[in-house]
Amino acid sequence: MADTPKTKTAPSTEDLSAQVELLKADISRLTETIGELGKAKGREYANEAKRRAESVRSEAEQRARAARGHAEDKVDEIEAYVRQNPATALGIAAFIGLIVGFLTRR
Known part of the structure; x- marks a missing residue:
């Protein structure tokens, strides 16, 4: 028995409709x-932004505390200087007042 070559038949309308439905489901x-x-990436980016914002906030708070401490130290130094040298401090304050007065008189 010899093999007979199979002939291709044109797909039917039903076959094409079934393939279109499969494509729709795949899409x-x-x-x-x-x-x-997209939602997962959005959540990931939002979490990273929150983490970075918290890090920046924490660092800003640390720097603010350090600046506040430095300012308090300087105030203490100035108070000590004024107590030790009241006449000089009074003279410096008068001089600064005089300069401010000249600058604002315009």
Whole structure:
């Protein structure tokens, strides 16, 4: 028995409709997957932004505490200087007042 070559038959309308439905389902699943991926990336970026904001806030608080401490130390130094040298401090204050007066008189 000899093998008879199989002839290709044209796909029927039903076959094409079935393939189109499969394509629609695949596109729908792909769209859902891409949407989920986008949401996941959005959450990831939001979490990273929150983490960085918290880090910046924490660093700013530390720097503010350090600046406040430095300013308090300088105030203490100035108070000690004024107590030790009241006449000089009074003279410096008068001189600064005089300069400010000349500058604001315009």
